[in-house]
Amino acid sequence: MLVSESTKILLAESEIPSHWYNVQADLDPPIDPALHPGTLQPAGPDDFAPLFPMSLIGQEVSRERYVEIPDEVLDIYRLWRPTPLYRAHRLERALDTPARIFYKYEGVSPAGSHKPNTAVAQAFYNKQDGTRRITTETGAGQWGSALAFACNQMGMECKVYMVSASYWQKPYRKSMIEAWGASVVPSPSVDTNAGRSIREQDPESPGSLGIAISEAVEDAATRDDTKYSLGSVLNHVLMHQTVVGQEAKRQMESADAFPDVIVGCVGGGSNFAGITFPFVPDKLAGRDVRFIAAEPQACPTLTRGRFAYDFGDTAGTTPLLKMHTLGHTFVPNPIHAGGLRYHGMAPLISQMVDLGLIEARAFHQRSVFAAAVQFARTEGIVPAPEPAHAIKATIDEALACKESGEAKTILFHLCGHGHFDMSAYESYFSDAMVDYAYPEEEVSRAMESVPAV
Numbered sequence: 001m002l003v004s005e006s007t008k009i010l011l012a013e014s015e016i017p018s019h020w021y022n023v024q025a026d027l028d029p030p031i032d033p034a035l036h037p038g039t040l041q042p043a044g045p046d047d048f049a050p051l052f053p054m055s056l057i058g059q060e061v062s063r064e065r066y067v068e069i070p071d072e073v074l075d076i077y078r079l080w081r082p083t084p085l086y087r088a089h090r091l092e093r094a095l096d097t098p099a100r101i102f103y104k105y106e107g108v109s110p111a112g113s114h115k116p117n118t119a120v121a122q123a124f125y126n127k128q129d130g131t132r133r134i135t136t137e138t139g140a141g142q143w144g145s146a147l148a149f150a151c152n153q154m155g156m157e158c159k160v161y162m163v164s165a166s167y168w169q170k171p172y173r174k175s176m177i178e179a180w181g182a183s184v185v186p187s188p189s190v191d192t193n194a195g196r197s198i199r200e201q202d203p204e205s206p207g208s209l210g211i212a213i214s215e216a217v218e219d220a221a222t223r224d225d226t227k228y229s230l231g232s233v234l235n236h237v238l239m240h241q242t243v244v245g246q247e248a249k250r251q252m253e254s255a256d257a258f259p260d261v262i263v264g265c266v267g268g269g270s271n272f273a274g275i276t277f278p279f280v281p282d283k284l285a286g287r288d289v290r291f292i293a294a295e296p297q298a299c300p301t302l303t304r305g306r307f308a309y310d311f312g313d314t315a316g317t318t319p320l321l322k323m324h325t326l327g328h329t330f331v332p333n334p335i336h337a338g339g340l341r342y343h344g345m346a347p348l349i350s351q352m353v354d355l356g357l358i359e360a361r362a363f364h365q366r367s368v369f370a371a372a373v374q375f376a377r378t379e380g381i382v383p384a385p386e387p388a389h390a391i392k393a394t395i396d397e398a399l400a401c402k403e404s405g406e407a408k409t410i411l412f413h414l415c416g417h418g419h420f421d422m423s424a425y426e427s428y429f430s431d432a433m434v435d436y437a438y439p440e441e442e443v444s445r446a447m448e449s450v451p452a453v
């Protein structure tokens with residue numbers, strides 16, 4: 001059978017990319033620098049040194065086009081990379097579309113998502129710089145479990161501050177974190193000043209990502225042997241994800257295909273960067289390829305947020321990043337795509353939206369779950385709620401092709417499976433799921449908290 005008609009396109013282990021691609025080398029104008037929260041002057045390496053190892057701080061501002069992937073990282077990538085690229089023959093038939101649909105599947109990683117691509121790299125550079133222990137926050141547990149896995153592989157300690165509501169309601173990812181030997185506490189915890197003071201005000205606090213960030217940062221900043229790690233948003237995190245798009249490009253080439261459209265979901269922007277950034281040089285060279293970012297109507301950062309300097313956390317203690325933001329005081333509705341409930345967006349993605357290189361679309365969660373179920377019933381894989389947004393956008397594109405009769409080639413990122421998200425499906429099947437759109441007056445109110453810079 002021709003590779004171009006295959007269902008699954010695989011690469012050999014020897015074809016795992018040897019370098020990460022750094023889009024900062026090609027972005028003109030470059031992104032604006034992070035600002036110190038006190039002085040509002042550009043933040044320097046020293047401002048980040050208590051939290052991150054120097055090697056990662058260097059990657060954050062590097063304009064080098066390719067960064068070599070260390071052997072130790074490649075060796076761990078081999079546990080699940082290269083990941084498969086699929087041709088969605090069955091979905092295409094169900095949609096009766098002339099479009100060709102491909103998807104890159106990162107659900108085969110140990111943690112079940114794309115997140116280990118950066119977790120392993122971050123654990124490696126930390127270890128190399130003498131870090132013994134890493135702290136982080138996690139919402140539903142996807143990032144916490146990926147970092148726990150990576151630290152275990154590197155022989156390091158890991159402590160995860162998990163949003164209390166999820167800790168008690170979604171115990172399976174918590175147990176995965178423990179299975180990989182990390183410790184996990186419900187946040188707010190009694191282990192930090194930030195956690196204790198929230199608990200004094202509200203002993204029943206369900207926690208939030210903002211609170212958990214404050215705890216993880218305080219823990220890292222107050223111990224010499226400990227650093228902090230972030231699973232999205234920052235430049236180096238997005239760069240580590242570019243193994244995904246580089247592999248996909250090679251796999252499509254072997255099927256004689258090149259995408260007209262690339263689709264991904266956006267929370268902080270890392271999986272979207274992973275699949276699209278390696279195609280940026282082609283786009284800048286004049287190749288006709290569109291990038292579509294799919295987000296929830298309940299957290300419409302790119303479609304309704306403002307492109308401005310804002311804090312990364314609720315408390316307003318992190319450096320300011322120039323990004324699309326709904327305001328750092330924004331509290332999203334408790335929708336089921338937990339990974340897409342962040343007020344901000346990666347500065348690199350934001351800049352590319354501003355330059356017109358990326359289009360953004362927002363979807364209601366019921367239409368997203370309808371797409372997820374159609375995908376499960378055709379392609380078999382049960383997707384996580386986050387990439388189900390990308391599936392919804394892909395189906396819309398494929399149906400537009402049916403209207404117009406165009407045989408476009410669509411590539412989307414299936415960045416994780418939904419095996420730990422079945423309570424969300426249950427809510428959809430029992431008709432308990434409701435659609436939220438973020439009200440305009442709340443957008444305006446939260447924007448008042450954005451500092452004037």
Ligand SMILES: *Cc1c(COP(=O)(O)O)cnc(C)c1O
Pocket residue numbers: 113114115142143231232233265266267268269270271272339340384386387415416417
């Ligand atoms: C964390 C996560 C996301 C959101 O984060 P990005 O940085 O935008 O990729 C999306 N999908 C899955 C499966 C995740 O685990």
